[in-house]
Amino acid sequence: VAVFERVDRRRDELLKALLTYLAIPSVSATGEGIAQTAEHIAAFMRGAGFAVDLVDTAGSPVVVGTLRSARAERTLLIYGHYDVQPPGPASEWRSPPFAPIVRDGRVYARGAADNKGQHLANILGVASLRDVVGELPCNVTVVLEGEEEVGSTNLETFVGAHREALAADLVVMGDGPVRPSGEPCIGFGVRGLLCFELIAEHERGDLHSGNWGGVVANPLWELVALLATICDRDGTVTIEGFDDHARPPTELQRRAIERLGVDIDAVRQTLGAPRLLAADSEDFSTRLAFRPNLSLNGLHGGYTGPGIKTVLPNRAVAKCDVRLVPDQTCDDVFAKLESHVRAVAPDVRIVRAPGSMEPSQTPLNTPLAEPVRRALAAVHRAEPVILPMCGGSVPSYAFTRRLGCPTLVVPYANADQANHAPDENLEVERFFSGIKTAAAIVAFLGATAACKDGV
């Protein structure tokens, strides 16, 4: 409670720290401002009492901050990413993406929610608690990478190479949105992500469709015919063995899914009434949590300009992503895609994009989830929603696989954060409640350790 009061008293100062951080661009896709941002947040954390290292990787540096405590038994690892998505056309923003501004109770800037605002809240929460209690009840390690928006290419290697220094009892990542209802939630797992391209191409240029159509194979038809063998209209992937390794939900997970109670009609209304593939609430949540999905992201080829052009195009490209569930792996799924393409359309090339993410899952009955649940309940005066799996992808697997450590996603951002889009924003109150949540997680995690020993 004392720490909550301290946060409330220092609101202006805390908000200013966020605005300063957001004013520095850090676009991993182009490299703009990456080094400068890493230096900035490292210096900020040093000022807050952390011991900080900037560790080089094959890509962007990783910022590692630690606050050790002599009386602590447990260690909390906080993950975040200081890189942001490219802002896109400035004209689509109401205010410039790197000139953060508070409007109607929200901070608008690229990175406000994804992810600077969320991990800064965690850092400030830890620092606020330390200011109040002197010595933290558990050790804290902060890991901030600068490549999440380009696939976290070097994170797993980094974590593997620093296993001892990063050893922790629990990993918490503040990323993604709270529930559309505004309720806080805890995500126990995330789906993986694998992107690939299919390319159908003939060496000759475009051909006359009257002189060559029906005689020379058409790359666009080849690609479309192949795609039709990959996924049906109901979203079921029809490649042999595709979901062989998809682990069915446990009894506990099924009950958590039932409790989510999604209002299907409201979803349809919100989205402007598209055809939903999910039959009911349970099917909706099960599909997002426990089924792999293959999305056709883009399909290009031939002529789509004004008027007509009777042409047999020489090139067609499809871009796709797969969301994987435990125990699928990117390598295995890609191998199955490759052999399917080889068998059905040997002339079509399949190219895997760099930067895939494996799926990750932490059991719902993990004891150390309890301090996190208590922290959210204390701040929001309401029980958090339990999500066995999140539909999106963050690199939790780097920690679950390399550290063997339970990893929870504890998002702070509003559901309409517009991450990756123009006018990205974070509700100011959610920034402050995030700071309080982080402080409470550290306090409760430390208290659990003390209880264990009967102190």
Ligand SMILES: [Zn+2]
């Ligand atoms: Zn993002």
